[in-house]
Amino acid sequence: DTAVSQTPKYLVTQMGNDKSIKCEQNLGHDTMYWYKQDSKKFLKIMFSYNNKELIINETVPNRFSPKSPDKAHLNLHINSLELGDSAVYFCASSQSRTGGYTFGSGTRLTVV
Amino acid sequence: QKEVEQDPGPLSVPEGAIVSLNCTYSNSAFQYFMWYRQYSRKGPELLMYTYSSGNKEDGRFTAQVDKSSKYISLFIRDSQPSDSATYLCAMKRPGNTPLVFGKGTRLSVIA
Numbered sequence: 001d002t003a004v005s006q007t008p009k010y011l012v013t014q015m016g017n018d019k020s021i022k023c024e025q026n027l028g029h030d031t032m033y034w035y036k037q038d039s040k041k042f043l044k045i046m047f048s049y050n051n052k053e054l055i056i057n058e059t060v061p062n063r064f065s066p067k068s069p070d071k072a073h074l075n076l077h078i079n080s081l082e083l084g085d086s087a088v089y090f091c092a093s094s095q096s097r098t099g100g101y102t103f104g105s106g107t108r109l110t111v112v
Numbered sequence: 113q114k115e116v117e118q119d120p121g122p123l124s125v126p127e128g129a130i131v132s133l134n135c136t137y138s139n140s141a142f143q144y145f146m147w148y149r150q151y152s153r154k155g156p157e158l159l160m161y162t163y164s165s166g167n168k169e170d171g172r173f174t175a176q177v178d179k180s181s182k183y184i185s186l187f188i189r190d191s192q193p194s195d196s197a198t199y200l201c202a203m204k205r206p207g208n209t210p211l212v213f214g215k216g217t218r219l220s221v222i223a
Contacts, residue, residue, distance in 0.1 A: 004155075033210070041198060043156070045210035055208040090155055098144055098163075098204070101211055103155035 003027050004104040006091050012110045013081055021076045021107045023091030029102070030095060031055075032074040034066060037088040037106070049074055081111045115139050118201055118214030127223050131188040135201035135214045138182065142203040142212075145177050147186045150198045150216065159199075160186065191221045 004025045013019055025032065033056075034046040048056035049068040063079045074091060088108050092101040118135045125131055133147075144163055148156035160175035162168050162184075168175045174187040184203070188195055198216040 041150075041216050043200065043213040045212075048208070048210060050208070056210050058210070092155075098206070100146055100158040100161045101156075102158065103148075105155045106153075 002104075004091055004093055004102050006089075006104040006107050008107060009105065010108050010110075012112065015081055015083060015111055017081050018077070018079045019081060019109070020078070021089055021091075021109075023074045023076070023104060025072055025091075025093040025102070027093055027102060028095070029093035029099070030071055031093060031099075032068065032071075033092040033094075033101065034074065034076050035090045035092060035103075037090060039087070043090070047074075047076075078109075081109075083111050085109060086111045115212050116201065116203060116214045119217055120215050122218040122220060124220045124222060125191055127191060127193060127221055129191050129221070131191050131195070131219060131221075133186040133188075133199050133201075133217050133219070135184050135203075136182055137184075137203060139205070140179070140182065141205040143206055144204040144211075145175070145184050146202045146204075146211070147173075147175055148200040148202060148213075150200060152197075156200055193221050193223045196220045 031050045033048045047066040052068045065077045068074045088106045091104040094101045116137045147160040150156040165177045165179045172189045176185045200216040201214040202211045204211045
């Protein structure tokens with residue numbers, strides 16, 4: 001039973017399109033995150049939600065909009081996709097803000 | 113200077129060797145220190161978690177934190193080919209702050 005699951009695993013789309021990535025966790029954690037991993041494998045925080053409230057919003061283009069309908073779900077919507085958005089996007093969750101993070105297996109986004 | 117510095121490697125060792133992986137950091141406010149392992153095309157997996165300074169051991173893995181030197185280490189004893197992966201250090205300040213990652217060190221253990 002997957003603890004943090006993301007869909008889709010792979011996403012290939014054209015520039016200018018709008019796409020969404022979904023994330024669900026069944027660990028009962030209260031905090032969820034989106035990270036971006038670039039081609040050099042560097043992981044960078046994008047957003048964090050605690051109990052459905054946005055608590056971290058790093059310098060990310062406003063084409064990226066997170067949405068947390070409940071504690072177990074955190075989705076990421078991206079408008080007007082650009083070539084530079086190509087990366088692997090990881091969802092993660094933790095119990096409280098000091099717990100270790102559990103990551104999903106990632107969504108590999110390719111913009112062509 | 114980046115907040116967290118980690119030598120990207122690659123590091124190649126023979127099976128059975130002791131592996132030492134290290135990170136340095138610049139922000140003295142970091143209190144929580146972690147090591148993650150990431151296999152190719154997979155998500156990072158938490159290996160070790162340490163609060164503040166000290167050592168922690170779990171099986172073949174030992175994590176060390178030296179806050180006075182702003183230096184953390186992960187030791188892997190009796191390394192196995194299955195340990196071949198990218199190892200990422202990560203650290204965090206208290207409160208609503210993100211986990212900050214190093215760039216990862218790619219390790220290959222050769223049978």
